[in-house]
Amino acid sequence: MAKFSISTKGNNDIIDITPQVIEQVKKTEVKEGVCLISCSGSTCGITTIEYEPNLIRDFKEFLEKLAPRDKKYYHDETWGEKNGYSHLLSALFKPFLTVPIENGELTLGSWQQIVFCDFDSRPRRRKVLVKIIKN
Amino acid sequence: MAKFSISTKGNNDIIDITPQVIEQVKKTEVKEGVCLISCSGSTCGITTIEYEPNLIRDFKEFLEKLAPRDKKYYHDETWGEKNGYSHLLSALFKPFLTVPIENGELTLGSWQQIVFCDFDSRPRRRKVLVKIIKN
Amino acid sequence: MAKFSISTKGNNDIIDITPQVIEQVKKTEVKEGVCLISCSGSTCGITTIEYEPNLIRDFKEFLEKLAPRDKKYYHDETWGEKNGYSHLLSALFKPFLTVPIENGELTLGSWQQIVFCDFDSRPRRRKVLVKIIKN
Numbered sequence: 001m002a003k004f005s006i007s008t009k010g011n012n013d014i015i016d017i018t019p020q021v022i023e024q025v026k027k028t029e030v031k032e033g034v035c036l037i038s039c040s041g042s043t044c045g046i047t048t049i050e051y052e053p054n055l056i057r058d059f060k061e062f063l064e065k066l067a068p069r070d071k072k073y074y075h076d077e078t079w080g081e082k083n084g085y086s087h088l089l090s091a092l093f094k095p096f097l098t099v100p101i102e103n104g105e106l107t108l109g110s111w112q113q114i115v116f117c118d119f120d121s122r123p124r125r126r127k128v129l130v131k132i133i134k135n
Numbered sequence: 136m137a138k139f140s141i142s143t144k145g146n147n148d149i150i151d152i153t154p155q156v157i158e159q160v161k162k163t164e165v166k167e168g169v170c171l172i173s174c175s176g177s178t179c180g181i182t183t184i185e186y187e188p189n190l191i192r193d194f195k196e197f198l199e200k201l202a203p204r205d206k207k208y209y210h211d212e213t214w215g216e217k218n219g220y221s222h223l224l225s226a227l228f229k230p231f232l233t234v235p236i237e238n239g240e241l242t243l244g245s246w247q248q249i250v251f252c253d254f255d256s257r258p259r260r261r262k263v264l265v266k267i268i269k270n
Numbered sequence: 271m272a273k274f275s276i277s278t279k280g281n282n283d284i285i286d287i288t289p290q291v292i293e294q295v296k297k298t299e300v301k302e303g304v305c306l307i308s309c310s311g312s313t314c315g316i317t318t319i320e321y322e323p324n325l326i327r328d329f330k331e332f333l334e335k336l337a338p339r340d341k342k343y344y345h346d347e348t349w350g351e352k353n354g355y356s357h358l359l360s361a362l363f364k365p366f367l368t369v370p371i372e373n374g375e376l377t378l379g380s381w382q383q384i385v386f387c388d389f390d391s392r393p394r395r396r397k398v399l400v401k402i403i404k405n
Contacts, residue, residue, distance in 0.1 A: 001302065001372050032136070034171055034266060036304055038370055040379040042320045049226040050177045054209035055219065062202065062223045067332065074324035084325065088332045091319040091363075091385075093226075098233050098368050100171055100266040102136050107264055109175040115226075129377055131304060131370040133268060133403060167271065169306055169401060184361040185312045189344035190354065197337065197358045228361075233368050235308055235401040237271050242399055244310040250361075268403060 002027065002130040008118035012063050012089075016051045017128060018113045022106060024130040031104045032135040038096045039128055043086035043120040045093025046128075051113035063089060063119070086119035093117060101132070137162065137265040143253035147198050147224075151186045152263060153248045157241060159265040166239045167270040173231045174263055178221035178255040180228025181263075186248035198224060198254070221254035228252060236267070272297065272400040278388035282333050282359075286321045287398060288383045292376060294400040301374045302405040308366045309398055313356035313390040315363025316398075321383035333359060333389070356389035363387060371402070 002024040006015055021037055037046055049059060066089065073084020097114065100107045108114070118124055137159040141150055156172055172181050184194060201224065208219020232249065235242045243249070253259055272294040276285055291307055307316055319329060336359065343354020367384065370377045378384070388394055 001370060001377075034268060036368055036370055038377065040377050040382065042318060042379055042382040047226045047229055048177060048231075050210075050222055052210065052213055054213045055222055057209045058219050058223060059226060062227075066201075074327045075320075075322065078322055078324045084328050087320055087325055088328060091317045091329060092332075094317055094367065096318075096368055097229065098171055098231055100136060100173055100264055102264075102266075107136075107173065107175050109177055112175065112177040129370055129372075131372075131405075133304060133405060135266075135268060169403060182361045182364055183312060183366075185345075185357055187345065187348055189348045190357055192344045193354050193358060194361060197362075201336075232364070233306055233366055235271060235306055235399055237399075237401075242271075242308065242310050244312055247310065247312040270401075270403060 003127055005125060005127050006116060008124050008126060010118050010120045010122045010124055012060050013118045014056050014059060015116045016113045017116045021114050021130055025101060025106060028132045030101055030132050030134050033101045034098055034133050035101055035106060036098045036131040037114060039126055041095060043083055043090050044095045045090050045117040046095050046097040047093055047115060048112050049115050050111040083121040086121060089119040139263055141251060141261050143259050143261060145253050145255045145257045145259055147195050148253045149191050149194060150251045151248045152251045156249055156265055160236060160241060163267050165236055165267050165269050168236045169233055169268050170236055170241060171233045171266040172249060174261055176230060178218055178225050179230045180225055180252040181230050181232040182228055182250060183247050184250050185246040218256040221256060224254040274398055276386060276396050278394050278396060280388050280390045280392045280394055282330050283388045284326050284329060285386045286383045287386045291384055291400055295371060295376060298402045300371055300402050300404050303371045304368055304403050305371055305376060306368045306401040307384060309396055311365060313353055313360050314365045315360050315387040316365050316367040317363055317385060318382050319385050320381040353391040356391060359389040
């Protein structure tokens with residue numbers, strides 16, 4: 001399985017990882033199949049979005065509305081990490097995404113990027129896993 | 136990869152695409168495997184729901200509550216398409232769904248349909264991709 | 271396809287099914303591949319979360335905020351089952367989850383469990399499907 005690492009700022013940092021995923025797809029030379037992008041962890045998510053600064057701003061407001069960071073969470077009493085909201089967003093967005101491969105390329109739209117969402121309350125070093133299944 | 140097209144009204148139009156997906160599964164004659172249904176685009180989603188008019192009405196209210204259409208979004212300043220909410224819902228619901236195939240059939244419940252959700256702010260012609268991986 | 275059954279209390283019961291899924295992965299002896307965990311039904315979901323009592327309490331509050339149980343839903347008029355909220359949460363969380371397998375093990379973090387979420391309004395007996403695809 002292919003892997004690459006990224007550094008995040010945490011706090012709902014949204015990072016475009018499309019180039020790194022494309023690189024792994026090209027390396028395998030698989031022409032038809034599926035690509036599962038994932039991360040081992042319970043405070044992050046992986047999805048697709050148009051990676052455009054204004055929309056990313058909207059997305060962060062959206063996340064804040066879904067799970068406010070300044071709310072008190074029971075989970076914060078367990079570990080004291082103040083990241084209850086991070087876990088809720090991760091359960092909702094899931095750190096798993098499966099995209100088809102056709103003619104050696106991911107079937108993404110022109111305005112559709114794969115993003116890593118780091119919901120955690122602190123900067124993190126993350127390992128992203130790229131599993132490619134041939135047709 | 137199999138494909139089929141649908142016409143949508145946009146504005147959170149919810150369309151039952153189960154018959155078309157089943158048709159593609161039958162054509163491949165794959166008995167055991169998985170079926171990845173997807174769409175290239177950042178303003179749509181694919182999921183399962185009981186396709187029943189009252190519930191679809193509830194679902195549309197639910198979407199409206201999650202991402203109100205009349206709210207101002209920063210993204211609207213970028214392209215002027217007034218579809219900021221569409222992108223947020225797409226990032227949340229994701230236009231990717233993977234369903235198992237057993238004995239040549241999708242393992243759906245009797246009251247569980249595959250739906251294409253067009254969150255965009257205008258009618259669209261959409262191409263749905265059906266990728267089947269044999270066990 | 272492997273299967274196992276669980277009993278739930280319904281009402282957003284959150285059940286850790288990681289041990290049962292791991293058991294099925296070990297049985298197949300697949301070293302590299304992907305594992306699709308699913309359930310046929312439109313009132314449940316499958317995702318990952320840190321299975322810790324305080325966080326599960328937060329998660330239930332989060333679900334209640336997303337789709338309140340005491341709200342009136344149009345769907346309740348159709349079947350009288352008072353589970354409109356269950357269907358909405360299922361469409362959002364989806365009863366499908368795909369996790370990579372590496373060296374014969376699911377690539378989960380130490381604080382990341384696979385959970386079955388029973389959003390239905392009554393206790394249920396559920397069959398969980400585990401489909402493993404070799405690399």
